[in-house]
Amino acid sequence: MSVPVQEETLRARKRTATLLTIRTAAIELGLEKGYENVTVEMICEASMVSQRTFFNYFGSKEGVFVTAGKNMPSPEQVHGFVEGTGSSVFGDLFSLIADTMVDGDPNLKLFRSRHQLIAQTPELLNREKARISETEEAFVGYVMARYHFQGRDVSSTPDLEDEARMVVALVSGAMRYAMQKWVAGNFTATRTELVRSVSALIQRVTANEHWP
Amino acid sequence: MSVPVQEETLRARKRTATLLTIRTAAIELGLEKGYENVTVEMICEASMVSQRTFFNYFGSKEGVFVTAGKNMPSPEQVHGFVEGTGSSVFGDLFSLIADTMVDGDPNLKLFRSRHQLIAQTPELLNREKARISETEEAFVGYVMARYHFQGRDVSSTPDLEDEARMVVALVSGAMRYAMQKWVAGNFTATRTELVRSVSALIQRVTANEHWP
DNA sequence: CAGCATATTTGCAGTTCCTGTAAATATGCA
DNA sequence: TGCATATTTACAGGAACTGCAAATATGCTG
Structure with a gap:
């Protein structure tokens, strides 16, 4: 009867959430202060992750702003x-x-x-x-x-x-x-x-x- | 009789020479080792200027390769x-x-x-x-x-x-x-x-x- | 040529982006 | 529960780049 709700594993969900948290914080900061006045450190502080994690996710400062999810057609x-x-x-x-x-x-x-x-x-x-x-x-x-x-x-x-x-x-x-x-x-x-x-x-x- | 040869001042000529020296060294190194394996330090050493001078001239590492002067139509x-x-x-x-x-x-x-x-x-x-x-x-x-x-x-x-x-x-x-x-x-x-x-x-x- | 004004170069300290590495922590699973 | 694996983190360090002020070179005037 009960359909397994667990479409995604906890890990995956956390990953997605973290990614979104960081990106959201970054864009908010960017719009508020301007891109070049925002440091990776600020973004990390705002989203409560280490700088290393930031770079693990996005690879570069620009990456958090530019890289969208998948942008190739299915x-x-x-x-x-x-x-x-x-x-x-x-x-x-x-x-x-x-x-x-x-x-x-x-x-x-x-x-x-x-x-x-x-x-x-x-x-x-x-x-x-x-x-x-x-x-x-x-x-x-x-x-x-x-x-x-x-x-x-x-x-x-x-x-x-x-x-x-x-x-x-x-x-x-x-x-x-x-x-x-x-x-x-x-x-x-x-x-x-x-x-x-x-x-x-x-x-x-x-x-x-x-x-x- | 003698036409003034001094079209350009010594300063200007030196500037042009330095710029060309740096750019030439940079491109030579770039072709030899690949762009990302060349550091600004290497370029400066090869062209015998300080890093600060390099950045005074080109503003960025990419600048020495890409900037060709402004090329807008006359x-x-x-x-x-x-x-x-x-x-x-x-x-x-x-x-x-x-x-x-x-x-x-x-x-x-x-x-x-x-x-x-x-x-x-x-x-x-x-x-x-x-x-x-x-x-x-x-x-x-x-x-x-x-x-x-x-x-x-x-x-x-x-x-x-x-x-x-x-x-x-x-x-x-x-x-x-x-x-x-x-x-x-x-x-x-x-x-x-x-x-x-x-x-x-x-x-x-x-x-x-x-x-x- | 002397001497001053200005342009250019330089050293140095400091910030920021970014990477490698290994330890700590969290999650998945048997 | 306990091990395998994924994720996060701290830390050290490299490289690009900037601001500043001193040192040096050039231009110019008298």
Whole structure:
């Protein structure tokens, strides 16, 4: 009758709790005093752990602010993208990335605070950009998989991988644009609307072009 | 008769010499041992200056490798872009940025060594990317200026600045794509060819789209 | 050239981030 | 309960970086 409630072991729960405690304290301090005026020591004192534990969890001071939980799409998400109805690689990829960033984080409040802090701290913003761009390689793979699923092949299109890279680069650019608007608070819309709005802008921009 | 040879004062020449000595030593050591295995102390010993002097010059360890001086486009370049014949914002902006990056470094040998080291050091590569993306804000301004020069105005197009940002974001994405290829050594072409190639790819990618 | 003003270099103390190591403590499990 | 393993902690120390004031070098004027 009684379902085992113990989905997670005590250890795991404590770990999660500690991680969240530290991160919350860090972000709170960061927003209050500014990133560079917060020392690891302060964060540790506020969250009642040793410095060594802090570094065990996050590896670096920046890590506690920048590293989100998992920010790679789940296999299901990837599958959905690869075999998607997919008339629009661009829109679909944008959605996939947006999903990965937003839905991955269960705590929306913390997520927003985190991004507010990152947005107002050049050092963290750069790191965040770097982190995002590091995942691009994976996305190139997904786009290629999708192309293959659609029957497109390297034999028919020799520079198919270049094409994939370009798609990822463009989406990435669009993503940065969207993130910028989002943290600036100009996007209260749902993600669907956001995708639509961004897509429209891209279309307009590219349509206006008289290419060289 | 004798033209004053003293274009630069002794002080200035010494400064330049010291800077070059330190940077050269640093890059040599970096290529030899790898970035993270080189300490500032080693660089200082090799170039016979104190650590304090090192930091006076470069501000940080990364600085000696990444900072190339400021490379923003000259007023003439900007003017050329703003009032350009301009059938293609995209291509023109891409060219402007490419010009800005390649220009300016008188010492080609060192320039190449530097980029080789940056390319093989993720930490430096990220920093380099960050440095580039920091100039994006300025480019948004140039695009807006160009729009205005073309008679486009915020009154007729309320979200003109959004459009400018999107253009910069997309070009920036394309730029990263190009840099990636460049670092990988797949681009031996001239910049004109590079622009053409990138443009063609963008057109193909966007043309294939069935936008949402 | 002397001598003063200013620029540059340097030494040194101190802060902060971060790492290795080994001991102490907590949890999981038989 | 008691052992295996995971987690936390203290401690020592390396390396990046900053502020400060003294020492040195250069520029300039008379």
